[in-house]
Amino acid sequence: MTTSINADLHCHSVVSDGTLTPEALAARAKHNGVDLWALTDHDEIGGQAGAAAAAADLGLDYVTGVEISVSFLGQTVHIVGLGFDADNQPLWQGLQRTRGGRAQRAHEMSDDLARVGIHGAFDGALKYAGNHDLISRTHFARFMVETGVCKDTYEVFRKYLTEGKPGYVEHRWATLKDAVTWITQAGGIAVVAHPARYKFSANEEFALFSEFKGHGGQGVEVVTGSHSAAESVVYTGTALEFGLLASRGSDFHSPDESRTDLGALPDLPSQLTPVWTLLEDRIQRAANHS
Ligand code: AMP
Ligand code: MN
Ligand code: MN
Ligand code: MN
Numbered sequence: 035m036t037t038s039i040n041a042d043l044h045c046h047s048v049v050s051d052g053t054l055t056p057e058a059l060a061a062r063a064k065h066n067g068v069d070l071w072a073l074t075d076h077d078e079i080g081g082q083a084g085a086a087a088a089a090a091d092l093g094l095d096y097v098t099g100v101e102i103s104v105s106f107l108g109q110t111v112h113i114v115g116l117g118f119d120a121d122n123q124p125l126w127q128g129l130q131r132t133r134g135g136r137a138q139r140a141h142e143m144s145d146d147l148a149r150v151g152i153h154g155a156f157d158g159a160l161k162y163a164g165n166h167d168l169i170s171r172t173h174f175a176r177f178m179v180e181t182g183v184c185k186d187t188y189e190v191f192r193k194y195l196t197e198g199k200p201g202y203v204e205h206r207w208a209t210l211k212d213a214v215t216w217i218t219q220a221g222g223i224a225v226v227a228h229p230a231r232y233k234f235s236a237n238e239e240f241a242l243f244s245e246f247k248g249h250g251g252q253g254v255e256v257v258t259g260s261h262s263a264a265e266s267v268v269y270t271g272t273a274l275e276f277g278l279l280a281s282r283g284s285d286f287h288s289p290d291e292s293r294t295d296l297g298a299l300p301d302l303p304s305q306l307t308p309v310w311t312l313l314e315d316r317i318q319r320a321a322n323h324s
Contacts, residue, residue, distance in 0.1 A: 041070040044283025048164030050075035051172035053288040060088035066297035072099030077132045082120040093323045103207035113213045117316030118222025128216040132208045140169045142203045150200045171195045214249040225253035225281045228260035243276045253279040253309045259294030270303045280306035
């Protein structure tokens with residue numbers, strides 16, 4: 035397989051904070067010309083069976099996926115896992131522990147928002163959560179657009195839900211070591227998601243990639259819906275410097291909110307080794323490519 039296949043290895047369904055079902059995402063990926071697809075819900079793999087079955091029906095190659103929330107040097111970092119055994123019990127248990135505490139955090143966020151005059155946010159956000167076990171900032175953002183507090187979810191994050199703003203509540207997620215270990219012991223490959231999104235100093239970023247590799251991590255997202263073209267060039271350098279495989283994914287959440295659609299991404303730079311070269315024997319190949 036070459037760098038030029040249309041692989042999209044990062045997106046979200048109603049099982050986390052996306053607005054489409056795994057089946058609707060599979061159909062959209064197929065329609066948009068994706069050749070290899072992974073659903074990577076936050077901290078949850080309950081959508082994997084549905085995604086894989088829908089992909090098989092459509093003649094679309096599939097690889098299992100997840101995006102795990104990690105706390106590292108005071109920031110939240112996301113680690114994507116690809117090609118793991120979706121029935122692996124230690125992975126299930128680790129993800130269940132990572133999800134725990136989201137409801138408590140959501141109540142605290144709601145209390146914070148009430149103090150600045152935004153009432154009923156917990157119940158409002160919960161209405162948008164397809165999975166009540168996974169109430170996310172995104173669901174709060176949708177509620178606050180619906181009620182006219184902001185014009186779109188980007189404005190909600192800018193004014194309310196990010197560090198230093200009135201609806202932000204600090205949360206302790208999994209450790210980097212645990213997330214990488216859960217993925218790799220389940221037979222998967224760990225990938226640093228959208229590295230340009232973090233606000234690390236050069237030294238902190240070096241620590242992230244060094245420790246990630248030390249724990250057995252093997253990949254980095256270079257081309258993602260969260261990166262500009264210039265940022266993809268920066269992380270091409272990082273992939274080469276750390277000897278990491280490169281991944282590509284839209285991070286698609288919703289037709290109404292996402293700026294990058296499934297499969298609508300530039301190719302990986304040709305000097306990189308794509309992560310799918312190592313996923314060959316973990317790809318669930320569709321019998322009938324249509
Ligand atoms: P949570 O896991 O509840 O902290 O929510 C994180 C999710 O919020 C991310 O996966 C994105 O979908 C969304 N998000 C985070 N930051 C932003 C932002 N600045 N703009 C838009 N969406 C964001
Ligand atoms: Mn999200
Ligand atoms: Mn992410
Ligand atoms: Mn994501």
